[in-house]
Amino acid sequence: MNKAINWKFTVVLLLIGFMIAVQYNTMEYPETRDTRDIWAIRQELAEEKKLHSELLSEIRDLDNTISSYQSLSEASAGKALNDTVDKLRRKAGTTDITGPGIVIEVRPSAESIAYGIPITSISSDLLTRFVNDVNRFKGIDMEIDGKRYTVMSSIRVINGSTSVNGLNVSTPPFKIKIISPTMSESEKLYNYLLASSIHDDFYLDNLVLDINQPVKDLMIHGWPEKFENLYLEEQTKGE
Structure with a gap:
């Protein structure tokens, strides 16, 4: 009889100990809540x-x-391949492009000029914020201070100056050119930028954005750097 009581008592103590351990672990490591x-x-x-x-x-x-x-014949496959290469070159930004677009001038604010505030290079954070804001519109091509900007481009600080593709961005004033797929898209981008809060961010850095009306024929230059082929090798016909 005493053995049965002791066995039951042991089981009860184990259950109590397990519950206390679980409660302590919950209090010690509470579940992270999403507070957003x-x-x-x-x-x-x-x-x-x-x-x-x-x-x-x-x-x-x-x-x-x-x-x-x-679906193409062997004779037409070469042309299709060339067309694909041309599209990839445009996407990589190695070709000059002409199309409808807008020109934006980044210049010092009137107050900074009046008070003689020194104007330094645009900050990389501000330029990145502008690029991200503009990239809401798909299919655009961009040139920043004469430097082609693509998905492979980088905005960094080098020796204290903001750079695009490793080339320093001029101290304002400088121009940003954006080409859209159609004139209608350029007008949408123009209206969006006029009402964008990005102007406030530039003004805090003593800069302003002058956004010009869309034009039908705007040209931006391709990336002058040539891509190096490190891994692919051309095979002779028949291999």
Whole structure:
């Protein structure tokens, strides 16, 4: 009888000890809660959906390219391949482009000139914020102070000066050119930038944005650097 009581007592103590251990672990390592408000979550969700849409669009383009290769004859396949190379060169920013677009001049504010405030190079954070804001519009091509900006470009600080693709950006004033797929898209970008809060960010750095009306024929130069082929080798015909 005493053995049965001792066994039951032991089981009860084990259960109590287990519950105390679980409660202590919960208090010591509470579950991390997401304290963001609903708008922050909605914004992150919108960005994820935007990325998902872009990936689907790229997959669709690649599928169309493959389908076009499969449907073409051997004689036409070369032309299709050249067309694909031209598209990739444009996307990489190695070719000059002409099309509808806008010119934006970044210059010192009137107050900074009147008070003699020294104007330094535009900060990399501000320039990056501007580029991210403009990239809401798809299919655009951009040139910053004569330097072609693409998805492979970088904005960095080198020796205290902001640079694009390793080349220093001039101390304001300098120009930013943006070409859109259509004139309608250029007008949308123009109206968006006129009302954008990015002007406040520039003004805090004693800079202003002069946004010119869209034009039909605007040219931006290609990236002068040539790509080096490190891994691919051309095979002779028949191999």
